[in-house]
Amino acid sequence: MSGKHDSPQVRVADAAGIAAAAALLRGGGLVAVPTETVYGLAARADSADAVAAIYRAKGRPDFNPLIVHVPDLARAEELVMIDDRARKLAAAFWPGALTMVLPLRDGARIAPAVTAGLPTLALRCPAHPAMRALLEEGDLALAAPSANRSGGVSPTTAAHVVQSLGEQVPLVLDGGACAAGIESTIVALRADGSWQVLRPGPITEAQISAILGAPAGLVTSDRIEAPGQLASHYAPGKPVRLNAAAAHPDEFLIGFGPVAGAVSLSSAGDLAEAAARLYDCLHQAAGAAQPRIAIAPIPDEGIGIAINDRLRRAAV
Ligand code: TXA
Numbered sequence: 001m002s003g004k005h006d007s008p009q010v011r012v013a014d015a016a017g018i019a020a021a022a023a024l025l026r027g028g029g030l031v032a033v034p035t036e037t038v039y040g041l042a043a044r045a046d047s048a049d050a051v052a053a054i055y056r057a058k059g060r061p062d063f064n065p066l067i068v069h070v071p072d073l074a075r076a077e078e079l080v081m082i083d084d085r086a087r088k089l090a091a092a093f094w095p096g097a098l099t100m101v102l103p104l105r106d107g108a109r110i111a112p113a114v115t116a117g118l119p120t121l122a123l124r125c126p127a128h129p130a131m132r133a134l135l136e137e138g139d140l141a142l143a144a145p146s147a148n149r150s151g152g153v154s155p156t157t158a159a160h161v162v163q164s165l166g167e168q169v170p171l172v173l174d175g176g177a178c179a180a181g182i183e184s185t186i187v188a189l190r191a192d193g194s195w196q197v198l199r200p201g202p203i204t205e206a207q208i209s210a211i212l213g214a215p216a217g218l219v220t221s222d223r224i225e226a227p228g229q230l231a232s233h234y235a236p237g238k239p240v241r242l243n244a245a246a247a248h249p250d251e252f253l254i255g256f257g258p259v260a261g262a263v264s265l266s267s268a269g270d271l272a273e274a275a276a277r278l279y280d281c282l283h284q285a286a287g288a289a290q291p292r293i294a295i296a297p298i299p300d301e302g303i304g305i306a307i308n309d310r311l312r313r314a315a316v
């Protein structure tokens with residue numbers, strides 16, 4: 001499957017829309033799907049051709065592996081080795097915004113391009129009802145990175161997907177604005193018993209520590225293990241200045257709390273609201289008349305850690 005579509009079809013994620021999406025996916029096609037974190041660009045994970053179409057549509061470097069989405073833990077067990085730690089984390093956080101990196105099972109039906117050759121697989125069980133219905137109905141494990149051009153700002157509405165990928169995607173399933181608004185937390189559970197957060201997200205390291213204990217073991221500088229963590233990412237296409245108390249004349253200011261701005265992540269200073277609005281504000285800033293973007297300081301606590309991680313990369 002490849003090729004361009006004059007304009008993507010945007011369909012409400014009702015029963016008929018989900019059935020149409022499932023049929024397209026079964027046939028090896030691409031569908032942009034809503035999740036509680038960000039919109040994903042989905043394809044069946046067992047088809048090399050379907051997965052290749054994701055990389056093409058995103059313009060994604062092919063060393064960057066994809067997250068696979070499953071409806072439940074039983075489905076995950078068919079693909080990876082689930083140990084005690086994974087079982088505990090799944091019980092606590094699935095369905096939800098936690099991705100676990102686990103050893104790939106021998107003979108798992110996963111196209112090699114999904115893992116980019118790694119012996120591990122990143123797996124997530126999403127909570128969005130439309131995505132859950134699609135996973136059940138399609139009876140497929142779905143590879144789905146965020147539904148944006150590689151390196152660009154992630155999409156939290158169907159309109160963002162259309163703006164970013166346009167004719168690259170035949171069907172966008174519209175499930176409304178994403179509730180969490182920021183990509184899942186990625187945790188690697190290592191064979192030596194250690195674990196590490198590879199990408200901060202809605203589930204904090206403190207929440208994971210509360211279940212697994214401290215992330216014992218050597219913390220190595222293996223950030224490239226999650227290549228989505230490359231320094232420049234989430235780029236709005238304009239210079240970004242962080243920790244701004246006020247706007248310069250040529251800046252579009254994104255506010256937070258007492259810093260008002262042209263738009264605000266959360267005038268109440270609520271970090272969950274700020275995460276949910278982050279990418280929409282960056283999309284607005286990218287489309288604004290001002291040639292530069294400034295962003296108010298965000299407290300580096302809770303989900304604020306994930307927000308600041310994304311902002312630092314947007315500012316590179
Ligand atoms: O919230 C999310 O996770 C969204 C929604 C659509 O589910 N998906 C998402 O996927 O953010 P993507 O492809 O944009 O980010 C995938 C991240 C990348 O940083 C990638 O390097 C990392 O997951 N990753 C995938 N497989 C991995 C593996 N085997 N080991 C380490 N990191 C891996």
Ligand code: MG
Pocket residue numbers: 145146154228
């Ligand atoms: Mg992404």
